[in-house]
Amino acid sequence: MSELERIGISLGKHLLAQFDELIAQRNYPNRSEAIRDLIRQSLSERGLAKPTTAAVGAVFLVYDHHAMKLSQRLVEIQHQYLVQTVASTHVHLDHHNCLEIIILKGKVKDINEIADRIITLKGVKLSRLNMMSIGARLS
Ligand code: NI
Numbered sequence: 001m002s003e004l005e006r007i008g009i010s011l012g013k014h015l016l017a018q019f020d021e022l023i024a025q026r027n028y029p030n031r032s033e034a035i036r037d038l039i040r041q042s043l044s045e046r047g048l049a050k051p052t053t054a055a056v057g058a059v060f061l062v063y064d065h066h067a068m069k070l071s072q073r074l075v076e077i078q079h080q081y082l083v084q085t086v087a088s089t090h091v092h093l094d095h096h097n098c099l100e101i102i103i104l105k106g107k108v109k110d111i112n113e114i115a116d117r118i119i120t121l122k123g124v125k126l127s128r129l130n131m132m133s134i135g136a137r138l139s
Pocket of ligand 1: 065099
């Protein structure tokens with residue numbers, strides 16, 4: 001962590017009470033840690049608006065492994081984006097369904113592009129991209 005500076009914040013009584021409730025629910029050790037997390041989260045989310053920001057993402061997929069050539073297409077896309085594909089893991093959920101999580105690293109625009117190619121494949125039943133920008137200085 002870089003050199004610490006102290007700041008004072010004025011909050012309304014009700015807003016502070018809700019904030020303290022959130023802190024307790026999430027088990028933060030103190031207000032400072034909760035505020036630091038909120039600031040980091042806000043900076044990271046803001047970074048997502050810029051296509052060239054450094055980011056990491058995880059694409060979650062549930063798909064039918066009987067779908068024609070879907071597994072093969074997933075592997076092809078990961079090979080095509082070798083630099084951005086960090087890892088993937090596969091879980092056999094039941095007789096028909098598989099869960100695959102593909103972890104990507106790169107620019108925001110690259111991760112969106114790769115995720116769109118994966119998510120739109122025929123046979124994908126459920127999908128979600130979770131992405132965080134990591135371009136801001138977070139300490
Ligand atoms: Ni499977």
